[in-house]
Amino acid sequence: MSLPASASSAAHGECPIVIDPMVRNLDEETRRLRDAGTLTRIELLGVPAWTVTRHAAARRLLTDQRLVKDIDRWTLWRTGEVTNAWPLIGMIDAGRSMFTVDGAEHRRLRAKTAQAITPRRLENLRPVIEDITHGLLDDVEKQAVQGPVDLKSVFALPLPMSVISVLMGVDPALHPRLHTLYKAFFSMLTPQEERLAVIDELDGIFTDMVRARTAEPRDDLTSALILADEGGEPLTEEEVVGNLKAMVAAGHETTIGLILNAVRALLTHPDQLRMVLGGEAGWDAVIEETLRWDTPTTHLLMRFATEDIEVDGEVIREGEGVVVSYRAIGRDQEQHGPDADQFDIARPSPNRHMTFGHGPHICPGAALSRLEAGIALPALFDRFPGIRFAVPVEEIVNQPVLTQNDLQSFPVHLNGD
DSSP states (O other), X not given: OOOOGGGSGGGGTOXXXXXXXXXXXXXXXXXXXXXXXXXXXXXXXXXXXXXXXXXXXXXXXXXXXXXXXXXXXXXXXXXXXXOTTSTTGGGTSOOSSTTTOOHHHHHHHHHHHHHHSOHHHHHHHHHHHHHHHHHHXXXXXXXXXXXOEEHIIIIIXXXXXXXXXHHHTOOGGGHXXXXXXXXXXXXXXXXXXXXXXXXXXXXXXXXHHHHHHHHSOOSSHHHHHHHOOSSSSOOOHHHHHXXXXXXXXXXXXXXXXXXXXXXXXXXXXXXXXXXXXXXXXXXXXXXXXXXXXXXXXXXXXXEEESSOEEETTEEEOTTOEEEEOHHHHHTOHHHHXXXXXXXXXXXXXXXXXXXXXXXXXXXXXXXXXXXXXXXXXXXXXXXXXXXXXXXOGGGOOBOSOSSBOOBSOOEEESSXX
C-alpha cells in the first residue's frame, strides 16, 4: 500500500524512522527511537505517525483527553488515504470494545470487565495455573528425551492460552485453531486478504461462544460479561465479542513474551540467575525488570489527536496518529538512569515502568499476566535449574510482528551438561 505525497512524513520536512516489519534488530530500533527525542516521526508500512518514547511524556499523553481511540478522528482514514488494505488496520479498527472507545462509553465497557476480572476470580485461578504449569513441564521433560525442546511451543505459548481459555470458557478443542489464527493475524507475512478472513473467523468463533453462553451461562468470564448489570446498560453482543476477542489476543501474547524474555534475560545474566535461585532476589524483581527492559509489547497502535497538542516543542496536529513505543520508554534514561540499557534485578530504586500502560486504558489483564509469570518462572527453574540455550542466543530471533516482541522459537536443553 502506498500513500500520496500529501500523507508522507516528507511533507513535514522530516525523515521518519521506518519501523521494520520483519523485526530484524529490535535493540537497534529501540535505541534509535529513544535517541531521536521525546516525540518523533515514524513510518508504519508506509503510513506516517508520531511515536512517544519517554516515560514522563507518555504518562501525560495517555491521560490527555485530546487523544482518543476513535479511528474516525484520523485524517488519513477520513480521507481514504488509509483503507482496509493496510495490514495494521485490524489492530485499530477492531470493532466496538473497551479498547476502541473513550470517555463515558469506555468507563461503561471497562466497568463490566472489572466486574468479571476480580481479584477473587484471579486468586481462584491460582491452583488452576499451577496445575497447567506442572502438566506442561511434564510435557517439556518428555520431549527433552529426543533432544532440544522449543520452550515457546511446549510451555510459554500453551500456558497463557490455556489460562485465558479457562477464564473465558473457551473450548480446549479450539486452542490449535486459535493459535493458528492469532499467528496469522499478527504476522506481517500474512497477505491482507487472508488477514481479513482471519478477523472474520475470529469474530465468528467468539460470536458463537457468546450466543452459547447467553443461552446457557456458566462460571466464566464470557458469562460474567453477558450478565454484568452494574453501571448502566448491559453490554451488547458486539461489545462482549469485541472485548473477548481483544482480551484473548493481548492476554496470551503478552504473557508469552514476558515468560520467554525473562528466561532469556536470566540465561544471559547468570550472576543474576544465581541471585534468584539463591534467594538473594525475588521473582517479582525478575518480572518487573523484564517488563521494563524487554517489553512484551513494542509499539501500541494508535491514538488520534482531536486538536493540536504540543509536546516538548513538537506539535501533534489535529487528526494525526500517535503510537506508544513501550520498549523505548522502558529504556528511557531520564526515568531509569544512565544504565537503562542494562538488565538489573537489583536496581536500587523502585522499578516504576509503565509497560502495561497508564490512565483509563491501562491493561485490564496486567494482574493475570504477572500471576502467570510468577507461577511459571519459579516452577520452570525449580524443575530444570540447569536449563540452557540449545542454540547461540543470537539465533533466537523475532517473528515478523511489528507490535509485539514475539520470538520465533526458544530452543533449550534442560540441563547444564
